[in-house]
Amino acid sequence: MPPDNFLMQASGVNAGYGTMRVLWGVDLDIRPGETVLLLGANGAGKTTFLKTLVGLIEAREGAITLAGQDVTKMRSSDRMKLGMTYMSELAVFPDLSIEENLRVGAQALGHANPGARAEELYGIFPVLRDKRRAPASSLSGGQRKMLGIAKALAAEPKLLVMDEPSAGLSPLFVKEVLRVLSDLQKRGLSLLIAEQNIGFLEVATRVSVLEGGRIRFSGTVAEMTDNEALRRAYFGLK
Amino acid sequence: MLVYALVAGVLFGLYFSLVGIGLNLVFGVMRIVNLAHGDFLMLGAFVAFGVVTLAGLDPLLAVPVAFVVFVLVGVALYKILVPRLQGSLNPEMLSIILFFGLSQVIQAITTIFFGTSERSIPSSALGSIFTTARVKLFGGNADDTGGPIEFFGQSFPASWVTAAATSLVAIAFVYLYLYRTRLGTLTRAVMSRRDEALATGIDVDRISAAAFGIGLGLAAVAGVFAPFMFGSVTPAFGADATVTSFAVVVLGSLGNPLGTALGGVVYGICYMLVQTYLSSWADLLPYVLLIFILLLRPSGLLGRQVRVA
Amino acid sequence: MSLSLTSLLHVTGLVKRFGGFHALDGLSFHAAAGEILGLVGPNGSGKTTSINVISGLYAPDGGNVTLDGVSIGGIASHKLVHLGVNRTFQIPKPFLSLTVRENIAVALAYGRAQVAPPTAEALMDEYRLTEVADRPASELNNAQQKMLDLVRALATRPRLLLLDELAAGLNPTELDWISARIKALAQTGMAIIVVEHLMGFIEQITDRVIVMNAGKEIFEGKLAVAVKVPQVIEVFLGGEHAA
Amino acid sequence: PTEIKIGTLYASSGRYASISMPVHSGLKLWIEQKNAEGGVYVKAFDKKIPIKLVAYDDQSNTATASSLYNQLITQDKVDILVADSGSVLTAPAVAIARDHKMFLFNQTGTGASFFSKDNPYIALMADPVSTIWPKPIADFLIHDGPALGIKKVAILYSTNEFTGTQATAVRKFIKDSGAPLEIVYDQGIPTETTNYTVMINNIRKTQPDAVIHLGYAPNDIALLRNIGEVGVKFKMLFSIYAGLETELLEKNVGAKGLEHVFTYVPPTDLDYPVNFGMTMAQYRAAWNKTYPDGKVEFGFNAVAGYTTALVIEKSLSVATSLDQLELHRAVFSLSGELKTLDGTFGLDEMGGQIGELTPLGQIALKDGHLKFVEIYPHDANNSKPVYPRP
Amino acid sequence: MRHLLLIVLPLLVIFALLPGVYQNHLLLFNFVIFLVLAQGVNIIYGFTGYLPFGYVGFFGAGAYGFAITVMHYHASAPMAVLVAGAVGVALGLFLSPLLRLSGAYFAIANMAAALAVLHFVANPALEDITRGPYGVSLTGTFNPTLAYAAALIVLALTMGIVVFLKNSSFGLALQAVREDPVSASMAGVNVVRMRVIAWLASALVAGLAGGVYAWYVSVFFPDNVFSSDFSIFAIVFALFGGVATITGPIIGVVALYGVYNLIGFTTPQYFQLIYGLLIMVLVLFLPAGLVSLATRRGWRVP
Numbered sequence A: 001m002p003p004d005n006f007l008m009q010a011s012g013v014n015a016g017y018g019t020m021r022v023l024w025g026v027d028l029d030i031r032p033g034e035t036v037l038l039l040g041a042n043g044a045g046k047t048t049f050l051k052t053l054v055g056l057i058e059a060r061e062g063a064i065t066l067a068g069q070d071v072t073k074m075r076s077s078d079r080m081k082l083g084m085t086y087m088s089e090l091a092v093f094p095d096l097s098i099e100e101n102l103r104v105g106a107q108a109l110g111h112a113n114p115g116a117r118a119e120e121l122y123g124i125f126p127v128l129r130d131k132r133r134a135p136a137s138s139l140s141g142g143q144r145k146m147l148g149i150a151k152a153l154a155a156e157p158k159l160l161v162m163d164e165p166s167a168g169l170s171p172l173f174v175k176e177v178l179r180v181l182s183d184l185q186k187r188g189l190s191l192l193i194a195e196q197n198i199g200f201l202e203v204a205t206r207v208s209v210l211e212g213g214r215i216r217f218s219g220t221v222a223e224m225t226d227n228e229a230l231r232r233a234y235f236g237l238k
Numbered sequence B: 001m002l003v004y005a006l007v008a009g010v011l012f013g014l015y016f017s018l019v020g021i022g023l024n025l026v027f028g029v030m031r032i033v034n035l036a037h038g039d040f041l042m043l044g045a046f047v048a049f050g051v052v053t054l055a056g057l058d059p060l061l062a063v064p065v066a067f068v069v070f071v072l073v074g075v076a077l078y079k080i081l082v083p084r085l086q087g088s089l090n091p092e093m094l095s096i097i098l099f100f101g102l103s104q105v106i107q108a109i110t111t112i113f114f115g116t117s118e119r120s121i122p123s124s125a126l127g128s129i130f131t132t133a134r135v136k137l138f139g140g141n142a143d144d145t146g147g148p149i150e151f152f153g154q155s156f157p158a159s160w161v162t163a164a165a166t167s168l169v170a171i172a173f174v175y176l177y178l179y180r181t182r183l184g185t186l187t188r189a190v191m192s193r194r195d196e197a198l199a200t201g202i203d204v205d206r207i208s209a210a211a212f213g214i215g216l217g218l219a220a221v222a223g224v225f226a227p228f229m230f231g232s233v234t235p236a237f238g239a240d241a242t243v244t245s246f247a248v249v250v251l252g253s254l255g256n257p258l259g260t261a262l263g264g265v266v267y268g269i270c271y272m273l274v275q276t277y278l279s280s281w282a283d284l285l286p287y288v289l290l291i292f293i294l295l296l297r298p299s300g301l302l303g304r305q306v307r308v309a
Numbered sequence C: 001m002s003l004s005l006t007s008l009l010h011v012t013g014l015v016k017r018f019g020g021f022h023a024l025d026g027l028s029f030h031a032a033a034g035e036i037l038g039l040v041g042p043n044g045s046g047k048t049t050s051i052n053v054i055s056g057l058y059a060p061d062g063g064n065v066t067l068d069g070v071s072i073g074g075i076a077s078h079k080l081v082h083l084g085v086n087r088t089f090q091i092p093k094p095f096l097s098l099t100v101r102e103n104i105a106v107a108l109a110y111g112r113a114q115v116a117p118p119t120a121e122a123l124m125d126e127y128r129l130t131e132v133a134d135r136p137a138s139e140l141n142n143a144q145q146k147m148l149d150l151v152r153a154l155a156t157r158p159r160l161l162l163l164d165e166l167a168a169g170l171n172p173t174e175l176d177w178i179s180a181r182i183k184a185l186a187q188t189g190m191a192i193i194v195v196e197h198l199m200g201f202i203e204q205i206t207d208r209v210i211v212m213n214a215g216k217e218i219f220e221g222k223l224a225v226a227v228k229v230p231q232v233i234e235v236f237l238g239g240e241h242a243a
Numbered sequence D: 001p002t003e004i005k006i007g008t009l010y011a012s013s014g015r016y017a018s019i020s021m022p023v024h025s026g027l028k029l030w031i032e033q034k035n036a037e038g039g040v041y042v043k044a045f046d047k048k049i050p051i052k053l054v055a056y057d058d059q060s061n062t063a064t065a066s067s068l069y070n071q072l073i074t075q076d077k078v079d080i081l082v083a084d085s086g087s088v089l090t091a092p093a094v095a096i097a098r099d100h101k102m103f104l105f106n107q108t109g110t111g112a113s114f115f116s117k118d119n120p121y122i123a124l125m126a127d128p129v130s131t132i133w134p135k136p137i138a139d140f141l142i143h144d145g146p147a148l149g150i151k152k153v154a155i156l157y158s159t160n161e162f163t164g165t166q167a168t169a170v171r172k173f174i175k176d177s178g179a180p181l182e183i184v185y186d187q188g189i190p191t192e193t194t195n196y197t198v199m200i201n202n203i204r205k206t207q208p209d210a211v212i213h214l215g216y217a218p219n220d221i222a223l224l225r226n227i228g229e230v231g232v233k234f235k236m237l238f239s240i241y242a243g244l245e246t247e248l249l250e251k252n253v254g255a256k257g258l259e260h261v262f263t264y265v266p267p268t269d270l271d272y273p274v275n276f277g278m279t280m281a282q283y284r285a286a287w288n289k290t291y292p293d294g295k296v297e298f299g300f301n302a303v304a305g306y307t308t309a310l311v312i313e314k315s316l317s318v319a320t321s322l323d324q325l326e327l328h329r330a331v332f333s334l335s336g337e338l339k340t341l342d343g344t345f346g347l348d349e350m351g352g353q354i355g356e357l358t359p360l361g362q363i364a365l366k367d368g369h370l371k372f373v374e375i376y377p378h379d380a381n382n383s384k385p386v387y388p389r390p
Numbered sequence E: 001m002r003h004l005l006l007i008v009l010p011l012l013v014i015f016a017l018l019p020g021v022y023q024n025h026l027l028l029f030n031f032v033i034f035l036v037l038a039q040g041v042n043i044i045y046g047f048t049g050y051l052p053f054g055y056v057g058f059f060g061a062g063a064y065g066f067a068i069t070v071m072h073y074h075a076s077a078p079m080a081v082l083v084a085g086a087v088g089v090a091l092g093l094f095l096s097p098l099l100r101l102s103g104a105y106f107a108i109a110n111m112a113a114a115l116a117v118l119h120f121v122a123n124p125a126l127e128d129i130t131r132g133p134y135g136v137s138l139t140g141t142f143n144p145t146l147a148y149a150a151a152l153i154v155l156a157l158t159m160g161i162v163v164f165l166k167n168s169s170f171g172l173a174l175q176a177v178r179e180d181p182v183s184a185s186m187a188g189v190n191v192v193r194m195r196v197i198a199w200l201a202s203a204l205v206a207g208l209a210g211g212v213y214a215w216y217v218s219v220f221f222p223d224n225v226f227s228s229d230f231s232i233f234a235i236v237f238a239l240f241g242g243v244a245t246i247t248g249p250i251i252g253v254v255a256l257y258g259v260y261n262l263i264g265f266t267t268p269q270y271f272q273l274i275y276g277l278l279i280m281v282l283v284l285f286l287p288a289g290l291v292s293l294a295t296r297r298g299w300r301v302p
């Protein structure tokens, strides 16, 4: 398979904090249009992996390519210019208004028309429209999450990397988010999502499981549900 | 007396806004405690001396020169100093020490080259390009420059008016920059949360370097007027200017250029009122006032409350 | 409304405004000792705000909060802690530069627990923090910080414990584990209010739920009943939800 | 000994640098000159001995100054201790010098609190003590004022020890004289003030016939500039530094701004007959040769530093030993005898300087050059004041 | 206890013995004063996060407290030093509303407060009480040896406070308040009271230091004892060494003030330039302070 067929490929990634090593040779790839769900217990290193991928943490070993380019040594802002956005756990700029958050999300990667983009996003998350002038710090936890998702979408990425998008969202909104994501999927968006909410299996094309900083499993949703042990551990099906 | 003090306070205060506006970018936006701010002001004044004594030109021409030069200086300094700062646990606090050192260095170098005595520029020099232009275009007397300007039947130094006008332009410039340009919005994002800005894909270093550069550039612009506003300038001038700038910026609330404008005017008016009615306490009351306002509005005049949990 | 004799906390007609916006708009409910009460509702319905008011971070703009029949509205947080009220935060707020052990030590020293609290070792052991005991809290991941937040609260031996989305971000195995812990706490006679969006989790541990919308309660009772109430489905669960 | 050690401090930076550097430069000039001649004559050893200057930079920081003074005394073991200029930086030396029984050559620290009857270890070299300095101004107003039509006087001063004391003195002289003078305005303002526009307006409202401003050089610069800028003309305006640091003020205010301003006539202009050291003209020439870059202005402070040096030189030539009390005796023996380019050196019993009363003068502008016209006390070469200012 | 024995005692013994071998006692005295001030900054900034840009306000107030007691009440010097401490505390109490401010707002308001106190004390209207701008002269109480001893006692007290903070749950609670006041209150900590106590403790030591300083120098002007250099130096030393530790500020003072004096004595011509450059270089290459040299290796610094 020619390498440029991979939208993103990470191989043998090692990373950590200070003297502590968290990731031990992680391999993962995402092809265009794919949605990869990254599962793993707390502390398995999901967040660390995502951050390494987008360039917020330096990979100590291994290589990361994006759209055929080696980005291992590239700064995060340059990586993202290649068409990737990241929804972090913090997700918002607390001192900026909702609208400004969305504009920043769009402008960071040079979107041509941030104003119009914000309008489109309000269509998806009407709650945000009501509070467009309020500072993001005044939002409730779930509202922040919505803003975070909207902000990450604002730049119209080709690959969207999300860290626990559903945590703190009410069931209604989880459904709404899933609907939005599958819509975007149809339009060719690739996704890498670290999640605990198995509802996201609905949109996933592949699943990877991290355990203690190593990939324990990687395969299709069906392959995963066939695996008794994994199912028990990660889906909570009794 | 009241009217005079009020108008003088507004003019003088607007100048203080100019003094503070650059600091607002560096401190309010970037969270760098630039203890050398006043020293950049002082250097701006020396740029003006240079323009006048070496080139014999109107010090107003020093405004663009000082701005451009110090934007570049700022960007270079940023590249040298700040990335290392950010490697520390608490960059904001460490910047205090770093910029204290820088302030010492600037003062020392200026003293070595220019000596310690007071320097200034004749008031008539400021705005002489306009006079020259007027004489060229409409004829008239070239001598009648630098005279006072009348407001409400009272006369004020022409340099104050020029400085206040420049200040308004600078404030508008910063406001438009922060709120109407792409770079500005991103700057505010960086100031709101640096790590999230990185996660959003913003080129944090470039944005910050620009803000830092503009901050120093504006400090230097304010410095161009310092010889007119303070009579004279020495290399030691910076320390007091830094103190006042911090007061003005904090009074108006961090990060907000309109706040700095307001902070400057409030400071200026109070200063002039006290000078008029309680002159020997003139240096005490602005500080008391600053404390009072902050206690009433703990995040500055235009600051806003934050959610705690 | 039904005043059960054993109920510890009473909230009546609580109002909290931010500017012109009513985050709480006449909220009323009660919670009894040993009970686990679920507090659910759409995002922004005022759950965190009500916890903030009950735990003394905000003074109410109207209405009443009583603990054991004594009004506690507007009392400073640390005093409420001494009266036996504690909470966790939706976005955990540990003392970042202190170690985990030191984090707990502060609460043990200042919580003035009426009943002797468990030791720091026991708490860390129970909530899986022993491994990171001597690391600064800034090095913990989100879930660990949440556990530390919980341990901080437990070190003061509260009678009323308010949990704000403690389980968000846990995987199913971990959910089972934490729900067992919460149930055990309730067994000791602690009144626990759980704010959560995971219906399965709520179903598993609560006796009763309050469903909030726009600062008011719109339902009180069993979750199994709530999921059939049209209004609840419309604002909160959406579509064809089954608990 | 192979050398005489003179220890002193200067402030190359900070608030007091601009008054400290000219004084220090004056002292240094003298040392270079003497060493070129093989040293100064020291009576105690009856020979010429070269001078070694030990000078530290206190950076206008008083804690630093205090340990540096101590360093000079305890580690460098200087023979002669010279204070930094100005009262604030002299203050830390007073108690230390006394404690170590070192005689303090106080150059320009006029603080009244430095001098007491029981402290023989200090004497003021150059500036007259502030309590008597402004006598000529007051006398002029009292004696000549009424005839000129001066009835209302405004006093504006900076609230520091130096100018505050002078203001008190002027006020007292006027009140005690019973002359028909009314003080219509009397305000102290902080020394840091550099903006006088509002004060000028307020003073103008009181319609004074004479305005006495007592402040430091930066205060004078700001005031005089502001007066020009708002286009106010006071009938009579007095300022200290128009005379004391004329070069500096001319650079900053312009000749036009100084025209008709009343001031102390500086020694630089008086050409006092000297019985020791260079004359003013010689000193000025030497200064311009040594400091050609013009970074430090020639003026009153430059003279003060050199005056200190002359007192030291003369004292060494009469003192029978380098014992500090003997130095005290030697310095006091010069009182009334020594005549330098700064006028007669005279000490009161506590060590305060009372030698020469600086006359009151007025600045005139002739062909673009500033000239001093002596006004008071009345002498042979006196001229009439230009009053009111045209 | 261990800390008292291993750090505080040796420090005091060294400074008690040094005057015997080194004659520039004022330099040693200044070291002690800066040790006290840097540790005072440590108490309030290191443990509560409030940066006292106007710390000299307490120092100057203490100095004037000393002077006024001596001038007007003819009290003995040790008595007057106690009054100086009390004046520091009183001013601290008066300024305690400032603790409602946070971050830069507090720092600037504190600085403004110090300037306000300076201009108040120096006002000619108060000449009868403070001698206004004319300065005080207290030759009657002058006694360098005793003043130095008093400074050592103040240092001992200050170090005692820091050691207590470092080893007690009180100190831990203060740090908790610094990290997150909201969580701290949910740990049962009375945030306001804790802050005020720390604030007053640091005001006390600065007031005492001011009193002792006034005793030693005995002739001074408002500008001498209210010089902002005291605040800036104390903060720079404390931060440079590393706050919230016992040893950090000590190392900071000994290293930076030591180098400062060394440059001052040896190369006065380029004093300011060299010192400024040195500070910049140190910060750039040791961005986490001197103690980071140890903590980076995983050592715990007391």
Ligand SMILES: Nc1ncnc2c1ncn2[C@@H]1O[C@H](COP(=O)(O)OP(=O)(O)OP(=O)(O)O)[C@@H](O)[C@H]1O
Binding pocket: A017, A020, A022, A040, A041, A042, A043, A044, A045, A046, A047, A048, A049, C138, C139, C140, C141, C142, C143, C144, C169
């Ligand atoms: N800033 C940090 N400094 C040091 N260690 C850290 C830091 N952040 C995380 N860790 C540690 O790295 C390990 C992996 O954390 P990570 O956040 O990647 O886990 P995760 O899989 O995302 O967990 P969660 O499901 O809780 O989000 C954990 O043991 C955590 O304690």
Ligand SMILES: Nc1ncnc2c1ncn2[C@@H]1O[C@H](COP(=O)(O)OP(=O)(O)OP(=O)(O)O)[C@@H](O)[C@H]1O
Binding pocket: A138, A139, A140, A141, A142, A143, A168, B306, B307, B308, C018, C021, C022, C023, C041, C042, C043, C044, C045, C046, C047, C048, C049, C050, C090
């Ligand atoms: N300090 C504040 N200032 C302004 N508005 C606020 C503030 N705190 C809360 N709000 C608003 O009050 C409403 C309720 O917020 P709250 O945090 O209580 O919601 P919540 O029910 O906890 O939601 P979530 O499930 O998303 O956490 C929200 O609309 C929020 O924007």
Ligand SMILES: [Mg+2]
Binding pocket: A046, A047, A048, A163, C141, C142
């Ligand atoms: Mg994570």
Ligand SMILES: [Mg+2]
Binding pocket: A140, A141, A142, C047, C048, C049, C090, C164
């Ligand atoms: Mg919430």
